[in-house]
Amino acid sequence: MTLSVQLRHGGPPLDFAADFPDGRITALVGPSGSGKTSILRAIAGLLPVRQAHVALGTEIWAEGNIHRPTRERSIGFVSQHYGLFPHLTVQANVETALIHLPIGERRKRALHCLALAHVEGLERRYPDELSGGQKQRVALARAIARQPQVLLLDEPFSAVDRSTRKRLYIELLRLHEQLAATVLLVTHDLDEAAQLASHLLLLRHGRIVQSGATSEVLTRPTSEEAARLLDIPNIFTARVDGTASGRNLRLRWGPHALRATGPLPAGIEGDLRWAILPSNVLLVRPDKPWGSHLENPLLVIVEEVIEMGTEAVVRLQPQGLSEARLQMRLPVRAVHRYGIAVGREVTVSLRAGDIVPLHTGPAR
Structure with a gap:
């Protein structure tokens, strides 16, 4: 069932509307203060907002005078700091989500969820006896205990070290495959979103700047605002010389003639802002012959490595x-192999399909 959300609020500011793909992991990405946590809390029924529509399929959770309490919404919630009760054991923490069940069933279900989260055997420990990764797994076990249809994760990996985080990514993907729940993951880490989510919402000031398949959003921003939120350094202005077709x-x-292909904004004319990812600025190898097939070759001077x-x-300075300064990313071995050093003149190629035309205003 599709989770449909519309939120309007003044403080924190929210002007948000989205339908989340059923059974998929969607990442909500944006800077601090962009409304990510507020959106999760509103979906969970923990944050009253001025105007809300929250529905899972035909089941209305919030709309007009309707406001179903959190316990009546089919959600699991993992907060940034896990929210474990320090005076309760691991098992008892999970059982707090199962008070609607008889005691015997409660224990059985709690142990099952701990096993799913790969923390079986820790049920008698207290939270202060656990590592960060173990706390995260226990919080996940509690969140899935009621078999929710929607799982809300608020930066759940931010408090653990990098190696533990990588292991937890695998655990989350395994768990998601078993549960088939709709997962909303709040994160500020673009790499984390790329590894975990199939769908991405890019947020700023409580509104969606761009949404779509994660790989598409990360590599083809539709606006300058989106490109800057994605921390793409290569954003420039060029003059439109003409269009050969709708995709060319x-x-x-400056002195360079460039060709761009792919999805183009409608009605392009005059000056155009455009972007290219540093990983798509390609070094033309000096030991490899090239001819007219080379796309958009540029002569540049290396300024910094x-x-x-x-x-x-x-x-690079074109x-x-x-x-103008163009940023390129290379493996260090390539830098050494081809003698890339400050002051050296080299040729790079900007493939036509990698040049991304940008809208100057925010994408809606």
């Missing part, structure tokens, strides 16, 4: 564009 655009970027582990960030 000619641009003039910053090595970060196995990857390097390379800042020929004839003294104010």
